[in-house]
Amino acid sequence: MPSNAKIVISQFGGPDQLEILDSDIPSPQEGEVLVKVSYAGVNPIDVKTRAGLGWAAQHNKNNLPWTPGYDISGMIIKQGVGSHKFNLNDMVAGFIGFPLRGGGYSQYVCVPENELALVPEDISLKAAAAIPLAGQTAAQALEKAQIQSGETVVILAGAGGVGHIAIQIAVAAKTTVYATCSSDNIEYVNSLGATAIDYTKADYLKDIGQIDVLIDLVGGDVALQALNYLHPGSRVITVPTITASSICEQASQQGIIGVGMLVEPDVTQLEELVKLISAGMIKVEVEQVINYQDVSHAHKKIETGRARGKILLNMQS
Known part of the structure; x- marks a missing residue:
């Protein structure tokens, strides 16, 4: 059975504090789906939280190791009881677990289906992972x-x-x-x-x-x-x-x-943004896709403040 590699903050500090742990693939609970994550977005809030700064760090300090990541795209591979919004093998994107649960820096993650939007075939999973947060x-x-x-x-x-x-x-x-x-x-x-x-x-x-x-x-x-x-x-x-x-x-x-302001996840708004990308009205820039094993490099890149568009982690490479 494949394992689930996930990136965790085991203690607050520099980018080198990010570790990769292997765990079992989780099972979706009622109203949840299991997503095989293709890409996870790296955001400034991830970098601040890892450094021990801000609200998410404050609330998770007794909850380490903790998996950061709020932007994902990927495929639904299992559905929990009462999950009807999507079909198996649907491609989805989401602004998930914000601000306390996180979890996006995982190869497999269980997500309440109401946090996810369908990704149409004409949008790449890279663009879809870059847009939520x-x-x-x-x-x-x-x-x-x-x-x-x-x-x-x-x-x-x-x-x-x-x-x-x-x-x-x-x-x-x-x-x-x-x-x-x-x-x-x-x-x-x-x-x-x-x-x-x-x-x-x-x-x-x-x-x-x-x-x-x-x-x-x-x-x-x-x-x-x-x-x-x-x-x-x-x-x-x-x-x-x-x-x-x-x-x-x-x-x-x-x-x-x-x-x-603190952004509020809103799946209806996310669906609207996906439509705008599909219609060519918003173009999403992804500067770099980095292998998840090089996550510390991704965090260092964000810390420079010089990224153009988004930095993504390839969670399956």
């Missing part, structure tokens, strides 16, 4: 900002997993989009319909003029400095939870509407 974070940030046609939107970290999708949604909403990136991603960000801004240049937001909405995917000092280019009544949605309170406090002192 990043796509829903992008969509929900722009919803919270209540962007309006004709407004100017600035996205910090436009080339990343969330940023490249946020650009495309904001462009489709007929806003004028500027997005920060490193010099080697300028052409790529421009190709998505935004105006790319090299964040290494001094005063890089100075020439934009009136900014209505800031989507902050960076946090910390970078975001605090960006607030200086907004005007009273502008809105800022800040995604990194660790610095959200300080950014919202500073925003409020400047008459700016500041909101922190």
Whole structure:
């Protein structure tokens, strides 16, 4: 019988703390399905949790070893009692176990079927694994900002997993989009319909003029400095939870509407995003697919802050 390799955090620390354990293949409970995972998305929250930072780490510190991973794509190979949404061998993707259960960095994982969306044949399982957390974070940030046609939107970290999708949604909403990136991603960000801004240049937001909405995917000092280019009544949605309170406090002192957010898994929204990919309206960028045995390399790549689009783990290689 095949075993189930899964990646675990056995203690908090650097990327080398990630270990691979072999366990039995689990059996789906009522309302669950067993997914043979093809790809698992690697997200900044995985890196923070592994380092012992943030909410998921706080809540799982007495629950180690713990398997991270919230984005998966793969095939249903077994159904639990009362599972009727899918058929055996259906291809699915999901934003699973968020924020406490995780489990995506596994070759086989049992998932409540209501966390999964069907992946049509015209979408690759790579694209499907890249969209759940990043796509829903992008969509929900722009919803919270209540962007309006004709407004100017600035996205910090436009080339990343969330940023490249946020650009495309904001462009489709007929806003004028500027997005920060490193010099080697300028052409790529421009190709998505935004105006790319090299964040290494001094005063890089100075020439934009009136900014209505800031989507902050960076946090910390970078975001605090960006607030200086907004005007009273502008809105800022800040995604990194660790610095959200300080950014919202500073925003409020400047008459700016500041909101922190934690993405909420929503399978209906995921199904909508899958349809948009299928229709060619959103293009998902996967920079690199890394063998799951090299997971520490994937985490180091995310920590550079320089990934273009998404980094995936190939869980079956």
